[in-house]
Amino acid sequence: MLGPVAAWRVDGAPLPLGAPRHREVLGRLLVARGRVVPVGRLVADLWEGEPPAAAVGAVRTFVAALRRALEPARPARRPSRLLVTEGPGYALRAGRDTVDAWRFEDTTARAAAAPPHAAVALWDEALAQWRGPVLADFAGVAWAAAEQARLEALRLDAVERRADALLATGAARDAVADLRAHLAAHPGREDGWVLLATALDRSGRRGEALDTLLRARRALTGAYGPGGAAALARAEARILSGTTVPVAEPAGAADGVWDRAAAAWDRSVPARSRARLYATAGLLRDLAVTGADGLEEAREHRRDLVAAAETTGDTELAARIIGSYDVPAVWTRADDPGGAGELVRAAARAAARLGPDGPPALRARLLSVVAVESRGDAAADTVLPRAADAPAAEPWRLRAERAAEEAVRLARRLQDPALLAFALNGAFMQSFAGCGSAARRDVLGAELTRLATDHQLPNHEVLGRLIRLQALAGLGDFAAADAQAEAIDRLAHRNERPLAGVFTAWYRALRRCETDGRPAARTAYARVLAETADCGMPGLTRGAAVLVTLVPVMRGDARPDPDDFADLDPGPYRPWLDPLLLAASGAAEQARRALTEVPRPPHDLLQEALWCVLARAAASVGHLPVLRRARAELAAAAAESAGAGSGLISFGPVTHHLRSTDRALAAHAP
Known part of the structure; x- marks a missing residue:
């Protein structure tokens, strides 16, 4: 949408959308943001005035052509999952990460909540989505006007907020050139003029800053009338007084207080x-x-x-x-x-x-x-x-x-x-002496949540709810886990705790796997792997792609395809993955040796899942000591789903793995 209407495959190759009318239908459905657009509305929007008699049939032809273009691999007669027929019309069921305008909006929201250095990079990422004016090939059409105006206003605001973030990082000189270009195209932006004057002043160019404010008054007189543009007057007074940090102007009052307090601390x-x-x-x-x-x-x-x-x-x-x-x-x-x-x-x-x-x-x-x-x-x-x-x-x-x-x-x-909240955190970390602790952890998480709520400890309330989310997922109570995820997201937003969202994002991918099946889960997991790769928690993310790739293998009964893992970093999970891949590749003796030496899985959120992996490998090559040990460890978790207590992945009910282990033990009995 952010430019001429266009579409690309995942690998970047352009999709042939066909004639302008095809692209116009796609643009109109994108503007609807997932809502159904009745066929009659499409006809009225595409043919302003009196539509031709065959207009409805033409719209259906356009939609059919778009479906072929957007989903070239879709088998014949299989309904489209992207451009769907619903009720009296059509809707485009595109994910937010697949539409540039929606990615832009989501990235600007993250930038607005980020600290200055991180915000600059996010504003750059957001603005890089733009290829030209919104729906550039449909300028002047009535159905596009409101969305074009709305997104363009967001873009102008993003340019200025990026400059604001640059000023907050001390990069005033870097902000000057972009602001000048911005104001040359949009001279009626009062905040932009204030930012430019501030950037010039902080770059040691006070005279230019004052001249900029004079030019701004001339540019804005028509918009505000004489005596308008009060922010310009405040900026001028600040520059003339020699105050380098604005009291309540773009960089914000909090940043100014921080700078002055930090300087006072260093002096005192x-x-x-x-x-x-x-x-x-x-x-x-x-x-x-x-x-x-x-x-x-x-x-x-x-x-x-x-x-x-x-x-x-x-x-x-x-x-x-x-x-x-x-x-x-x-x-x-x-x-x-x-x-x-x-x-x-x-x-x-x-x-x-x-x-x-x-x-x-x-x-x-x-x-x-x-x-x-x-x-x-x-x-x-x-x-x-x-x-x-x-x-x-x-x-x-x-x-x-x-x-x-x-x-x-x-x-x-x-x-x-x-102090008790801190101690309960330690008790949680030491609650994994054996498999099957989800019910006990739910009780611990509930106590921590109540304690934190009663005594205004928001960080530990998030922790208590995360502990409960994991435990409830392990027990298969997804309705209760969903409620915890919603509460966590609200708390994290209110208290500016972005890392909590890493865990709720993973949980929702797990939930998608449980409710929508593997094809939908594959897309959800690909997204969450990309979004959380740089979350600052390598203990969580390193090797996570291997766990995700194991999900369809472990939820069934087949051996994995070693080629699926060839390009993946197993990270800390290599000792428990290698025996299974060796067995799957036919290296039975090597797999037996690896099983003899492999350490027991860590006492942590993934211990049930890793015991299941070892049990599958041991069953493949008849390694009875590991098979018996895995069976004994997993027996305590018979009421749980293997790995779901992590909130990341699930290998299915532990009972499924116990039955498989029992069959293998019977088959290999002397």
Whole structure:
């Protein structure tokens, strides 16, 4: 829509849409934004005035031609799923990511909510969608006028908001040229003139800035009349006074307060003071929930902050810094396992130095750090046990479980809601001692949600609801999980917590798989893999494409096609994937050797799914020790769907895999 009406295949090749009337029908249906357009309305819009007698038949011919062009691979007589007949007319059922105007709108919404540096890139991405005027080949037609005006207004606003973001990042010079071109084409934009004057002033060109405001007054006199354009007067007063940051003009009041407060802090607080360490700890905690960039920065600097605190030799100071990072954690594989292990050891050192008689609140925080950061196998200090061996006690896991239990006990005794929320986060991370914990996790998530709601802890309310969403999906209660997803999205929007949307996006792809089947799920998963690839959580995203590719394999009974996995990075899932792919490729002896050495799956949200993968591989080559162990582990999760408790993927009911395992055990019995 953002230019002449056109369509392309996924690989970028243009689709032949045919004659102008065909393109006009497509444009008219796009303007309807998925709503049904009656045939009579199409006739009236395409032939303004008196339509020909054969107009209805012509419209049907145009639609048939468009269907062939838009879905060239659709078998004959199979109904179109894109350009559909519905009731008295037609509708275009296109996804929002397949129409440039809708992508533009969605990207501008993300840009408006992003911090300045990220916003500049998003505004650029949004504006890059434009190839020319809206529906350029249908200028002047009545049916297109409103949408053309609306989208063009959004584009002009996007140009100015991009410039505003550039100013907020300090790139005033970069904003000048674009604003000049923008105002040459649209001289009636008061905000644009204010932004240009501000950019010139911040570039050290005050005289040009004042001349720009003079030209702006002349340009706007016709629009506002004498004495209008009050924003120009405020901008001029600000520039003449030498105030470099506008009080309430484009960059926004909050940014100005931030800049002045940060400068005052640097002037007022001595270097190497404890106050700087405490303030940095609080800043990193808040930074971690702002989005992908903030999370990565917080993770990188947290380790340095802890090291700096430990070098002071002040045990209590170090303990407070280590225990201050109560950022909610929902994914059970660490983004940085090495760094997580270091934090566990630092927290354990601080707790040992404080001793059992140290401040109980501080001790509870340190124990919560141990419990949260020991997720999965991040705290393992020896080689992991093998899946083929009988279960045995693992000292690092026992330490983490005891830390979680004691942290919760101390927090309950102290009646500190924020501390208890942190401790319950640790209890969640240590709730995976065995398979089949979804019901227990739902109870834990419900307690955390109530606690956070009662005491205004929005970050932990999001966490509690995410825990419940995962658990309910694992139990197959999708109606209740849907309600949690809706509540999470509302909370995340209200409190500016964009990372929560990563998990609800994955859940909705899983939900699509459960309700609409595999073809629809394939598209949903492709979208969510692309959208969350750079979310700053490699523990979640690395190897996720392998899990998605395994879904149709594991929900059936067939072996995978190794070629489907050839170009995929298995990431942390390689040890459990390799035996299955070896078995599928005919390398039975290699698969048996791999199964003999493979470690047991991590105690995390995907343990049931990975035990199912091992069971399928073991059944393929008759590896009885792994087959028996997988059967014993999965038995506790018989009421769940394998992997669905992750909120990412589902390999179907665990009972299906148990039956397959029983058949294999019977077939290979001596």
